[in-house]
Amino acid sequence: MNNKIRNKELSWLSFNERLLQEASKKEVPLIERLKFLGIYSNNLDEFFRVRVAILKRLATIENLLLTEGEQPVEILDQIEQIVVSQSQWFERIYAQLLKDLAEEDIFIINETQLTPEQGEYVTAFFKEEVRPRIMPIIVKKNQPLPTLRDDAIYLAVVMAKSKKEEYALIEVPTDILPRFVIFPSEDQRKHIILLEDVIRYELKDIFYMFSFKTINSFIVKLTRDAELDLDDDVAESYVNILSKSLEKRGISELVRFVHDKDIPEKFLALLLKKLNFNRDDVIIGGSRTFAQETQF
Numbered sequence: 700m701n702n703k704i705r706n707k708e709l710s711w712l713s714f715n716e717r718l719l720q721e722a723s724k725k726e727v728p729l730i731e732r733l734k735f736l737g738i739y740s741n742n743l744d745e746f747f748r749v750r751v752a753i754l755k756r757l758a759t760i761e762n763l764l765l766t767e768g769e770q771p772v773e774i775l776d777q778i779e780q781i782v783v784s785q786s787q788w789f790e791r792i793y794a795q796l797l798k799d800l801a802e803e804d805i806f807i808i809n810e811t812q813l814t815p816e817q818g819e820y821v822t823a824f825f826k827e828e829v830r831p832r833i834m835p836i837i838v839k840k841n842q843p844l845p846t847l848r849d850d851a852i853y854l855a856v857v858m859a860k861s862k863k864e865e866y867a868l869i870e871v872p873t874d875i876l877p878r879f880v881i882f883p884s885e886d887q888r889k890h891i892i893l894l895e896d897v898i899r900y901e902l903k904d905i906f907y908m909f910s911f912k913t914i915n916s917f918i919v920k921l922t923r924d925a926e927l928d929l930d931d932d933v934a935e936s937y938v939n940i941l942s943k944s945l946e947k948r949g950i951s952e953l954v955r956f957v958h959d960k961d962i963p964e965k966f967l968a969l970l971l972k973k974l975n976f977n978r979d980d981v982i983i984g985g986s987r988t989f990a991q992e993t994q995f
Contacts, residue, residue: 706765706774708750712781715742719785723792729799736793743782744850747955748925751778755924755954783983804888807879810900813892817882818900821892824880825901832875833898835905838866838966844973849923854895855962855970856902858911865909866966869916871895917959919970924952960984 721727722735757763758771765771797807813821835856836845847853848870856867871894880897882890895918898905902914956976958967962984976982 706769708754708774709777709781711746711750712778715739716785719788719792729796729803732796736789744922747922751775751954752924786983806888807891809892810896813900817890820882821897821900825897828876829897832872833869836868838868838969840969847921849921851920852895853919854898854916855919855966856914856916857963857966858906858909859913860911865911866969869898871898917962920957921953921974922955924954956982958984
């Protein structure tokens, strides 16, 4: 009889996977399947912020063994393998959901699929609602990045001319504007575009002052350590301690970096270097669709 205890973090990932199982069931209503994907994604974000963050701290203690007899770094490796596998399943489910939505006359389209009329609507929406709420960050080799927000979606922009490339980041303001922009419709069909694709449609306008032949963008997203540092200092109230710990959530250590796998390797390496990530950290690349869907 095998009495080996399974690590609780790995067990939690198996539990969270049940949401993907529900999202994949045809008999479940479409809106509920989308919600299951969203819950899965949100749960995974918090898992990295707290549980993976704790493991990364424990991994700095030499020769430490967990209850299951494994070292923290071994559990971290297994977590990454499981999450990558689940991410691939997530992509397949979402791709099928898009087809199922289309059968119900609901279409999620991107910036390359717009009709002229839809393009006019996107441009007007961008100028009125989006442009005042974004501030591009120019990425230079010899200049530090400002602090990037935990759980925010960024467009990593590449402007190319001959062999020269310019880089920038744009935070997608999903905390202010709705992630899904619905086009006005005169028939039964509903067309929806993601907020980041609205920005993509207007990239040339945003960077009009730069000289480039091509301009492309790629989704990146990072997750920070959210583990609260609560010590035993009785001289300070728990309310103050908790308040200070929460304030640090936006500037704490990074525990995960998700990116569009098509981002140029040179730009990816530059971002990872500036963020102090190395190849042993959890760095997950996926399709453009996957990178977008990691935050519903």
